[in-house]
Amino acid sequence: MTVGLKQPPVDEGRKPQPSAGGRPPKRRRLLTMAKARPWLLLAPALILLAGLLLWPLARVFIFSLQDYGLRQIVSGKTKFIGLDNYAEVFGDSSLWTVVLPNTIGFAIVAVASTVIFGTLVALLMASLSPLWRTVVGSAVMVAWAMPAVTGTYVWIWIFDADQGLVNATLKGLGLMDESFNWFTNPVTFYGIVALNIVHHGFPFVAITVLAGLLGVPKEMLEAAEMDGAGPIRRFFQITYPTIKPVFSVVVILSTIWDFKVFAQIYLMPGGSGSNREVLNLGVWSYVESFGQNRYGFGAAIAVLLTVLLLIITAIYVRTLFKEEKV
Amino acid sequence: MRHRSLSRRLVKAALVALLLAFTLFPAYWMISSSFDAQASSGGQSLLPQEFTLANYQYVLTEGGFGTFLRNSAVVAFFTVTISGIVALLAAVAVARFRFKFRTGILIMVLTVQMVPLEALVIPLFVQVRDLQLLNSLVGLVIVYLAFSLPFAIWMLRGFVAAVPVELEEAAYIDGASWGRMFRSVLLPLVAPGLVATSVFSFIVAWNEFIFAMTLLGGAAENYTVAIGLKQFFGVHANDWGPVMAASTIITIPVMVFFVLVQGKLSNGLVAGAVKG
Numbered sequence: 330m331t332v333g334l335k336q337p338p339v340d341e342g343r344k345p346q347p348s349a350g351g352r353p354p355k356r357r358r359l360l361t362m363a364k365a366r367p368w369l370l371l372a373p374a375l376i377l378l379a380g381l382l383l384w385p386l387a388r389v390f391i392f393s394l395q396d397y398g399l400r401q402i403v404s405g406k407t408k409f410i411g412l413d414n415y416a417e418v419f420g421d422s423s424l425w426t427v428v429l430p431n432t433i434g435f436a437i438v439a440v441a442s443t444v445i446f447g448t449l450v451a452l453l454m455a456s457l458s459p460l461w462r463t464v465v466g467s468a469v470m471v472a473w474a475m476p477a478v479t480g481t482y483v484w485i486w487i488f489d490a491d492q493g494l495v496n497a498t499l500k501g502l503g504l505m506d507e508s509f510n511w512f513t514n515p516v517t518f519y520g521i522v523a524l525n526i527v528h529h530g531f532p533f534v535a536i537t538v539l540a541g542l543l544g545v546p547k548e549m550l551e552a553a554e555m556d557g558a559g560p561i562r563r564f565f566q567i568t569y570p571t572i573k574p575v576f577s578v579v580v581i582l583s584t585i586w587d588f589k590v591f592a593q594i595y596l597m598p599g600g601s602g603s604n605r606e607v608l609n610l611g612v613w614s615y616v617e618s619f620g621q622n623r624y625g626f627g628a629a630i631a632v633l634l635t636v637l638l639l640i641i642t643a644i645y646v647r648t649l650f651k652e653e654k655v
Numbered sequence: 656m657r658h659r660s661l662s663r664r665l666v667k668a669a670l671v672a673l674l675l676a677f678t679l680f681p682a683y684w685m686i687s688s689s690f691d692a693q694a695s696s697g698g699q700s701l702l703p704q705e706f707t708l709a710n711y712q713y714v715l716t717e718g719g720f721g722t723f724l725r726n727s728a729v730v731a732f733f734t735v736t737i738s739g740i741v742a743l744l745a746a747v748a749v750a751r752f753r754f755k756f757r758t759g760i761l762i763m764v765l766t767v768q769m770v771p772l773e774a775l776v777i778p779l780f781v782q783v784r785d786l787q788l789l790n791s792l793v794g795l796v797i798v799y800l801a802f803s804l805p806f807a808i809w810m811l812r813g814f815v816a817a818v819p820v821e822l823e824e825a826a827y828i829d830g831a832s833w834g835r836m837f838r839s840v841l842l843p844l845v846a847p848g849l850v851a852t853s854v855f856s857f858i859v860a861w862n863e864f865i866f867a868m869t870l871l872g873g874a875a876e877n878y879t880v881a882i883g884l885k886q887f888f889g890v891h892a893n894d895w896g897p898v899m900a901a902s903t904i905i906t907i908p909v910m911v912f913f914v915l916v917q918g919k920l921s922n923g924l925v926a927g928a929v930k931g
Contacts, residue, residue, distance in 0.1 A: 366833070367752035371760065374745035374804060381801030382767050385778035392777060402781060453670055465671060468678040474913040475682060476862040478881045479902035483681040486688065486895050494684070494701075528681065589771045592864040611773045619869060624777050631774035642769045 386635075393632045397625035414629035423605065432588065432609040432634075435519055439526045439587040444580055446527060447534025452564070454535065455542045466536075473532035481596045484525045488512070512598040515606045525593050530586065534579050541572035581645040588638055591615070610634040682906070689900035710900035714887075720901050722876060723883030727861055730792050730879060734799040734860040735853045741800070742807035742852060743815075747841065749808070750815040751823075761812075768805045773865060780869055790874035798866050803856035810855070814848025815841070854912045861909060880905045 393415070395401065396408045418424060450469070454462050475483075487494050490510040499505040511517045545568050553563050569576070591611045594600045600607055602616035610630060618627030688694040692705035714720045748754075749761055779798055780789075788794030818841060826836040864881045871877050875886065884905070887898045 364754070367748040367754045367757075370744040370748035370752075373741045374808060375760075377741060377800055377804055378763075378767060381779070381798065382770060382775070382805075385775045385782065386770060388778035388781070389774060392781075402784065450674060453667070453674065456667070457671070461671065465674060465678075468675050470913055471682050471910065472678045474910045475906060476881070476909055478862065478864050478884060479685065479906050480681060482884065482898055482902055483685045486899065487681070487684060489895070492895070528677070585769065585771070589773050591773050595865075611771075614774070615776060615865070618777050619780075624781075628777050631777060635771055635774045638769065638771050 389628050389631050389635070392625055392628035395625045397623075397628065399622040402624065410625075414626050417626060418629050418633060423608070427606060428608050428610055428613050431515070431519065431607065432611075435522065435590070435609065436584060436587040439523050439530070439590075440580060440583045442523060442527045443530040443583050443587070444534055444576070447531040447579070448538050450531060450535040451538035451542055454539050469532045469535055472528055473536075475529065477529060477592050478596065480529055481525055481593050484521055484528075485512075485597060488521055512600075513604065515604075518597065518599070518604075518607050522590065522593055522597070526587060526590060529593075530583060534583065537579055538572070538575060541575035542568065545571045577645060581642065584641055584645075585638055588641070589634065610637075685899050685902050685906070688895060689903045691896070694896040694899065710896040711904075714897050714900045714904070718887060718897060718901070720880075720883060720904065723878050723880045724904070726792060726877055726883075727879040727881075730795050730799065731857050731860040733796045734803060735856045737796070738800050738803040738807050738856050739849055739853055742804055742811050743845070743849065745808045746811035746815045746845075747837070750812045764805050764808050768809070772802060776865060776869055779866070783870055788870075790871055790877060792877055794870050795867060795879070796860075798870065799856075799860045799863065802859050802863070803852075807852040807856060810852050811845065811848050814845045814851075818844045851916055854916045857912060858909055861905075 394409055394411060396410045396413075400406075401408060450465075454465055457465065488496075488511045490496065490508050490512070495511070496505070496508045500508070511521060549567050549571075550563055553567055558566065589611050590609065594607065594609060594612050595615070597607075600612065602608070602612070602620050608616070611634060614627045614630035614634065616627075617630065618624045687703045689710050690706055690708070691703040692707040692709065693700075693703075694710070749757060749764075779801075783789055783794040783798065786794065788797070822840050822844070823836055826840045831839065861879075862881060863879075867879045867882045871879070871882065878886070880901075884898065884901055887894060887901060
């Protein structure tokens with residue numbers, strides 16, 4: 330292969346065209362064709378993304394400014410009410426006492442547990458022999474592959490009030506006299522959700538951090554060990570700074586996922602709106618829209634969720650870029 | 656010294672055992688409950704006592720889970736195929752052509768992945784309703800395309816960019832048209848990437864819950880597996896045997912695909928194609 334051909338990605342205009350043959354009209358046609366080709370290739374994707382993501386994103390905002398109920402859906406008429414929906418959302422005391430604490434508090438606890446546990450698993454895996462690393466890795470994959478819906482049902486079954494394993498074991502050990510309903514108390518309810526989320530979410534953290542750990546130069550760690558640094562010191566002084574970008578990505582993605590948990594809460598007993606003590610932003614928006622037919626009000630909550638996620642994303646992306654520049 | 660390393664190994668072994676127990680327990684409990692005749696009557700212990708296939712039999716015949724499986728397979732097939740084709744074309748455009756707004760489009764594809772799809776349930780519900788596609792699998796496929804496309808484009812872009820331009824140029828020199836080059840050179844070389852993105856789209860379509868529940872609402876005959884599970888509640892209260900049997904059936908294809916993809920993404924298909 331000749332060196333001269335080694336150019337950056339082919340520009341269609343410069344592509345060898347044996348058939349063009351120097352006839353000007355045909356050449357021009359080929360040129361416009363070449364210009365149009367990327368857009369022709371992109372067209373289906375752009376149409377789908379615009380119609381299914383961008384337009385709905387604009388529309389959820391438009392709905393949030395309307396009194397949009399079943400009547401408006403059927404008749405197609407619009408009734409704009411300005412910021413009334415937002416006023417109602419922010420004026421609702423349950424937003425401040427239940428929904429936001431549930432959403433933000435849960436996200437903080439879940440992200441911290443997932444990232445810490447996932448990192449510990451990655452550190453353990455990095456210290457194992459290849460055989461055992463494969464064994465543990467496969468087990469971690471099984472936890473990862475478990476669909477959210479079936480995983481949630483298994484956790485409900487384990488904590489089931491009548492016949493669940495946890496209640497049966499606690500009663501069998503004599504620690505409890507009668508069955509305890511784990512799902513009515515918001516704290517135990519979210520404890521089970523957190524267990525479910527950590528179990529489902531730590532594999533991604535562990536596998537990603539492990540990939541980063543294996544790239545940390547061994548010489549640096551050995552040098553530090555010779556200088557007398559213990560394992561904890563080695564982790565925070567060498568490993569962590571080296572793979573900080575990996576942590577940033579893992580934390581961003583976990584935060585985004587844990588902020589908008591839906592199925593894991595909605596499917597739990599009382600999680601679909603009947604127990605208002607356990608609502609989070611996503612479930613609240615859904616319940617108001619599809620349970621009460623108050624789509625405008627639900628849209629306002631959805632906009633609030635989106636804005637919160639965008640702020641988090643923006644903060645993290647900025648720190649990410651800042652770190653890379655330094 | 657030797658003493659210390661032994662106790663260290665014991666601690667590590669205990670940690671590995673604990674980790675394996677925590678990681679595998681839900682899957683174990685799901686499978687063991689599904690085969691245990693005692694699961695529905697509440698007499699189940701940690702080890703299964705009475706082996707039975709009755710739960711599976713009930714789920715697949717009376718429970719009507721076969722229909723849900725077929726619906727999910729249909730939805731997943733069309734989602735995978737359409738998003739694969741559309742994303743590959745778009746990926747070729749952004750990886751191989753220089754044109755105006757190229758960077759803008761890349762940034763859009765990246766940011767659009769951050770949009771919480773849960774927040775779009777309301778407008779997408781109204782949109783699908785306006786198209787008269789509520790309660791139909793077509794509406795669901797259209798929505799799932801929105802889920803899988805941005806990630807598929809982003810991932811395939813990397814695979815297309817990894818194919819050496821020299822191979823394409825060699826095809827042109829041999830007199831191939833762009834279409835011929837695409838079919839005979841590019842397509843076979845990005846096939847592993849296409850497989851990987853297809854697996855991702857499959858898992859999205861197979862597991863998705865909130866849109867399936869919202870868009871299929873009343874049409875139980877069109878339910879996908881993720882919402883079909885709900886059908887086993889309420890009929891017989893706390894009938895966990897069938898629920899766990901159905902959950903096992905749902906989980907198996909996902910696990911198989913996870914195993915298939917693991918480690919096969921970068922097997923260096925093009926590594927030997929260009930020599931320094």
